[in-house]
Amino acid sequence: MRLADASTVYRLTHFGTYAVVTILETALCLQHSWFSIYHDHVQLALHILRVLLLVWLCAITLELAPRISNTDEDSATPLYPGSERTPHGALPKLDLEGDSQTKGDNGRNASNEQLQRVEKLGGWWAYLKEFRIFLPYIIPARNKKFYFYGVIVILLILSDRASNMLGPRLLGDIVQQVYELQGTDQLPWRHILFLVFVIKIPHDLVLTPIQRGVLTRFNYWSYQSLFGFSFETIMGLSLEYHDNKKSGEVQEAINQARSLHKLVDDFIVIWIPFVLDVGLAFGYLTYLFDVYVGLVLITTYVCYGIVSYKLTPWVVKQGPAYKEAGRAAANIMSESIANWPAAFYFNRQDYQKCRFNDVTKRELWLETQVYDRRQILTIAHNLVLILGHCAAMLLAARRAVRRDKSVGDFVTLLMYWAILTKPLFTLQHVYKELIALTIDAEALLQLHQTEPTVVDAEDAKDLVFKGGKVEYRNVSFAYNGQKPVIKELNFTVPPGSTVAFVGQTGGGKTTTCDKLLFRGYDVSSGSILIDGQDIRHVTQHSLRETLGIVRQEQCFYNDTVLEVVRFARLEATNEEVYEACRNAAVHDQILRFPKGYQSMIGERGVKLSGGERQRLAIAQVFLRNPKIIVLDEATSTVDNVTESEIQDAFSRICEGRTTFVIAHRLSTVEHADQIFVLDQGRIAERGNHEQLLEIRGKYYDLWTKK
Structure with missing residues (x-):
């Protein structure tokens, strides 16, 4: 699929293809030599020759694989809707006022640019490596408890895999014994009690809650670290950036930290167990029946992946436009709340309502489009699973009817199939979420790749004050x-x-x-x-x-008068704050407030008059000295x-x-x-x-x- 869709040939993609074919050829070769009684030696020799040639091709492609330069100009420029370089390092401006066609074009452009960038970098793996700057914050390796909890998680994952393997086998044995004991008063007590008290109760009532509790702590740590890192980055950027930023867009970008830290949970809870389950199931079902049942399982996974690979880009095509509409709505809401007096004094409340309604209507329409496309993808996925399930049951039933295998083995296959295909319903969302996440996280990535235009020199020293010339x-x-x-x-x-x-x-x-x-x-x-x-x-x-x-325009936090003035010198005492306010000729006015110095001034000091705000700023300078x-x-x-x-x-x-x-x-x-x-x-x-x-x-x- 990768080779068919790529406009540029990548040797690593060839390697992946050769490696998959090598594994399948080896499996067929082993099955042919071990399970076939009347095997053809010439055909076996050809199988072995094909395997050797594929191994040689894998070695050649690895040796000649090109290395992607991290300094490539295109890879250095972060992707984001409207990703052209914006002045002063600010986030790209969203077209909040443009018509629907423009917004849709922006969304499609973002998706196309993303695919072009993936193509340029050599695949999704190289593209996702762009986000590695977040790894130290997503994975809290500096936290000493991380290693302790990490060992616990590994043990819990392994125990969960053992439970998934033993449960279906025991249930198959129970069904077989019930079938054999028909017409008697005997019951398979030992197997039933073992399944309930050794497998089900410890797994469902002990191990799973512990695992979720540990992973919840992982999520808290990674979120706190990543969110703090993002806030620190914002506060460390130069005035040049903040003069040109849009607060709503920046806040939306920082909020993507909530999505990024979910990668840890998805990787531990979904991907690692899924890979282990597939490997164990393929081996055990091949042992229990034959290689063909295992190949049916693998084929089902491959077809499921093909459907996901082909249809998911179409499903998420509306995603960028939908996300952009959401950011536009958030930005209009943020600006309308912050600048409410402008709408009030110019009598433009209805105009702002119309702007907001237009954006939200488009957002809801795009959300409906995304939902409908997801349903089509779900239908295609279910069709693949049904056909695979049917093929596996026919093969297993044929062996059971011929008495090569027992009814219990047939039930074991059915239980394994249910356990092994269940993660696919989760994985069908993971790929879509991964693409959507990268689009969302582009804003956060761009934010962190924005360099301050004013930085300390390497040999910078503290200013030595000598009088003030x-x-x-x-x-x-x-x-x-x-x-x-x-x-x-x-x-x-x-x-x-x-x-x-x-x-x-x-x-x-x-x-x-x-x-x-x-x-x-x-x-x-x-x-x-x-x-x-x-x-x-x-x-x-x-x-x-x-x-x-x-300054002529004051910037105040929404806090008490006392703390607003104290912000100029955090260690100042209350008396020093009072004295600074006296010097600024605002002390008496503050005492007339309902709560005096404990009165809240409102966002940006909106509860104060212009003169009061200015005198508070003067008081800050007196206090700062x-x-x-x-x-x-x-x-x-x-x-x-x-x-x-x-x-x-x-x-x-x-x-x-x-x-x-x-x-x-x-x-x-x-x-x-x-x-x-x-x-x-x-x-x-x-x-x-x-x-x-x-x-x-x-x-x-x-x-x-x-």
Whole structure:
């Protein structure tokens, strides 16, 4: 099947084919020589020659098997619907607004791209190796209990296999004895009691619950490890990524950790027992009847696999579109909840409802399509099992009618067939789940393959603070290689001085003082130095521990006022938090809240007014007590009285500290030591307040219009 479907020939695929044929030829050869009384020596010799040739072909294909390079460009790019490289390392954007045809095309493209990637890598095995980065987290090898429980699981699996082998044999013996004891008062007590108390009760009431309990712990460990790893990855990515992410898509990607850790359970509970059962059953049924019964069993498995291989891609073809519709619905719901005020004030609740309903209707329609196709696959699977069962019964019944085998042996075959085909009903879902899982997990894989754009240098050292001198040397910067927003900035901020940046919106003020100084982005050219140390050569942790900022848009967790302020310095006492709030002129306002400092502020501080949110952010800076301060429109949403109080507090906290001030209210920066007027990413004017007014340039125009 692999050779017929592949557009490129892979020697490992040839090897798999030759190996299977070798095993079957060997089995036929042995059966011919051992069980046939009137065998033909020439035919036997030809059988042996074919086996030797197949063994030689296997050796040749292994020797010449090509090695797949992990550095291949296509394999390095993770697959995901719309897998073209997205700016700043963000997850690819889902078409939430596109029509149904577009979404369906995206789903089909994902499936086609997946198959192309499998083809490119040389098969599913090479493709699945891409997910090996998750193995240390799926399999908790560092957990000491893992090895202890692992031994228990192995013993339980072996005992389960023994139970599966002995149970049908004992039941067959019981039926045979009942048949022979007909018309008497005797009962096969020994066999019945042995089956119940030695096989069934220990297996069903003791071993199986223990096995499930151990595997449940495995799942908990792997899920916790993988989920934590995913969260750590998100928190470790650069500002460049978070500026472009879609929270709903990222959350959906992280949630795929729940699916990935299920691989451990499937592998231990389904695959290992299945392989052992097939091997043992083939050997025992061949011994009990003949090789033909064993071959019927193997043929049934092979035909079942062919049906799965051929039909499953068709069944899961709608899977990517269905999953995409689910992600779209989750993203719309997440954004609608987070941005509810926008819908409220623009009176667009009905519009959002329509968007959500359209996506969910498509999701349900696709789910129905997937379900119908699965039913067709189930019918095909059942047909294979019925035909195989019929063939096995005819062979066994023929031996029993001829009295070559007993009725008990016939019953044993029937019981083995039920036990050995039962896992197939589970396995028919495993292949589909494996494909669907890889499509789902592509988002998680891409997330983990996203590299931070800002990383510590190998020789990075902690920043040594010597006063707070900041230098921008010929700094230029462009987002994602586009048009530069900062162009050849050169200025020096002496230790303990205050500099202000003013200018039109979009002039590059926040980029200069916030994103570049905090090293959310690295400069495109030039360098930024603090006390003579290039910030690219110091650790990010030590750099940001030195800095503090009050941003125009605050980011708060949904917690109490006390804990929100304490977030700036986790070890701070309650009294220190209260003092910081007094300095920010918000302490009295907090005391008027229903629960004071224990009041919840809501998601992103929605329960607070704009001025209260800004003053809480200022309180965080007072509590953090940084050595270098950035004030980005720190008083833009407070009234004049409060602004005066905050400015007095700022004068105290900024005294002796290097301070960057970004402001549109020029009255807040007129006492700055230096004022830089930014215009289209360049410094158009520089000087103090009086000097700039004398120039009568851009600053003068801004001052006269304030």
